Amino acid sequence: MLLDVRDLHVEFRTRDGVARAVNGVSFGVDAGETLAVLGESGSGKSVTAQAVMGILDTPPGRVTGGEVLFQGRDLLKLKEEERRRVRGAGMAMVFQDALSSLNPVLTVGDQLGEMFTVHRGMSRKDARAKAVELMDQVRIPAARERVRQYPHQFSGGMRQRVMIAMAIALEPALIIADEPTTALDVTVQAQVMDLLAELRREYRMGLVLITHDLGVVADVADRIAVMYAGRVVESAPVDDIYKAPAHPYTRGLLDSVPRLDLKGRELHAIRGLPPSLTDVPRGCAFHPRCPMARDVCRTDVPAPHEVSATRAAACHFWKECLNG
Amino acid sequence: MGRYVLRRLVQMVPVFAGATLLIFLMVNVMGDPVAGLCGDRQCDPATAARLRAEFGLDRPVWQQYLTYMGNVFTGDFGTAFNGQKVTELMATAFPVTLRLTIVAVLIEVVVGVTLGVVTGLRRGRPVDTGVLLLTLVVISVPTFVTGLLLQLLLGVEWGWIRPSVSSAAPFGELLLPGLVLASVSLAYVTRLTRTSIAENRRSDYVRTAVAKGLPRRRVVTRHLLRNSLIPVVTFIGADIGFLMGGAIVTERIFNIHGVGFQLYQGILRQNTQTVVGFVTVLVLVFLLCNLVVDLLYAVLDPRIRYA
Known part of the structure; x- marks a missing residue:
């Protein structure tokens, strides 16, 4: 397994108390596989990604437990200098908002070339040539001229292509994309997603796709991990989940997608709001919003139950849920 | 452009x-x-x-x-009433004040920016609180108090430096006067850099730089500092004009025969030609400094383009 996250815990110490953002998350990604991490805002999916990358703001954030095995090594046990070498070269990240995530005062060529000068010790001239090559590869037109331009001179879609080019620069084994298309126009979204999927195939990279967009997930993901209040509540191959969810939260998410064939009917929404991370409900964190909740849900945290060899769901009543 | x-x-x-x-x-x-x-x-x-x-x-x-x-x-600033040409006075006074200003600005940039970066990255820690308190003291105490005190201690009591600067005013003798002249601005530069660094430290592009696996040093100098210096450069640029003309107190304390000294003498002796001439040149210096700052702005931040 390329990336194996086991029982990861992350908390934030704030003035209002300790926020438990990630409470024992486990998931795995194989080489060449696409895992979609699905969840509402505040479910801990971005924090998980940052903890895996090692770019958590510390303080206030702190990894309090678990393992992040990448190519067999536990990243959490590495020294900062060793960890730095993994970042960008072994695993890379694509961020949501390319405009704010790219440095406004450096040219695109400088920011791309930096990967090669720092990690590979290339000369600035060679790095510049590599930057042009990368921009060609992510299909930015007139790469040779645009390499000298600044991020604000690019359109939203082109900027996200620059981000992707930066991520694939050193041909990492794993890419973590944190809502890569959320900030883009719908028409551009598909192009960027296709590009990402194509590059993943070409380089046989693992891809962790963090999103709340179920449409994107169905198209590109192999597996899905659904997160709620800092836990993975269900993980399964994409087809299984769409056929029959084994967790009431997953069911709620799927039902809340507007569908053309049910046009005119009232939209389905999960009632209530996601819990505050400083005050996660006892028992199953989802119970206050769950239509199937019973007494046991208020007291006992459900362990992940094995639904099949490739599938797990953290619900006391996964069987009932599965049978609809 | x-x-x-x-x-x-x-x-x-x-x-x-x-x-x-x-x-x-x-x-x-x-x-x-x-x-x-x-x-x-x-x-x-x-x-x-x-x-x-x-x-x-x-x-x-x-x-x-x-x-x-x-x-x-036509380059004729008139004659002071004692018969000396005002341009002659300028030729001796401006180089001295320019040297003093250079020393002061260098101190501001090197010490101020360094302290600002250090405190900005460690906000709320003891170093930060200590430096912040110190800047507050420096800002509150008038220049002539700091100047006279340092002159007395370093120059007279301990004899580390010459308490008064010779008429040639070489760079070496201008170190302490430069520090005194820079002190208040230095405190402002520190605070400005600190706020700017602390603000940008959490920005998305710094997170990207870390995620790229760049060494910490490179993240700070190339990505964080470059963006954080934009407001600092504006301040320092405007300050150069101010330092050139505002050195009256410092130049008096250390007996430096620069612009401030001549202006003071001119006003005291009601030497119209000297005063008007010097101030005219200072106005020019100030205006040019402001222009240079605005142009530098575009160099530091490519999003600003002048047309």
């Missing part, structure tokens, strides 16, 4: 004219310029009248101003 510079230069003309006219009027209101010529004694009326005619002081003020400006543009 070229058109922008041209437009700015043209805009300077009315500002320059207005500022100099104001100074000219103010100096004329200050008192009878001829009175200063006779020293402490009362001038004999016949001599005074002759001098007035000689210097053109019997003509209306606006005519005096136009004549003066006409002369300035």
